[in-house]
Amino acid sequence: MTNPNHIHLPKGKKVYFASDNHLGAPTNDASKPREKKFVAWLDDIKHDAAAIFLIGDLFDFWFEYKTVVPKGFTRTLGKLAEISDSGIPIHYFVGNHDLWMNGYFEEELGIPVYYKPKEFTLHNKTFFIGHGDGLGPKDKGYKRMKKVFTNPLFKWLFKWVHPDIGVKIGQYMSVKNKMISGDDDAKFLGEENEWLAIYSKRKLEEKHRDFFVFGHRHLPLEIQLNEKSKYINLGDWIQYYTYGVFDGKSFELKKY
Structure with missing residues (x-):
């Protein structure tokens, strides 16, 4: 049986990474040009x-x-x-804005959804992949909020709110509340203070990984952790329109 966590790259093929589109912000109409750009990117890379x-x-x-x-x-x-x-596998990691998924992507789109960071082997290179929210020594405000949002009682109560009301409440909170958005500190903190880089270094104490790939910070970042391991943050599709591409040997951040 083929291991879905091991992905072989045939000659000429690549693995692509993107995060933090925030479609719907600040409104669906306002985000539509960004959505069209993202769809054009998907169309370009599918070959x-x-x-x-x-x-x-x-x-x-x-x-x-x-x-x-x-x-x-x-x-x-x-x-x-x-x-x-078409047979191209898509892997989806929930973030702090879309963590309330419940089977739609799996059942309707055939896309597996992950709620925690996960390790993959891509053409003999090990990747530790996750959105990045709630990891490392900081993000304390969001860590407290996440305990509430992922609580089964909270989700059960929220689902009884009529969707017309519930979605409006959720959209308002996502746009207005920096604690939920998690992007109020979207500026480079210096390598020694980047908390996802610190988290990655701690994970290296357990075992070697070649690449740590995260989103959430809204900043395109590449930080060499040691001679063989690198931390990458993918940026976003709001300001930077950056994405990652792995060709079997090297990982590169590119702008669309």
């Missing part, structure tokens, strides 16, 4: 993609009721379905 990793906060707010998902994002969801149906 040589061996796999695609979407590393959280694709949406600025997402909550799945039993029979209802937020309105909009048709172009993105349709393109993801097309690519997934």
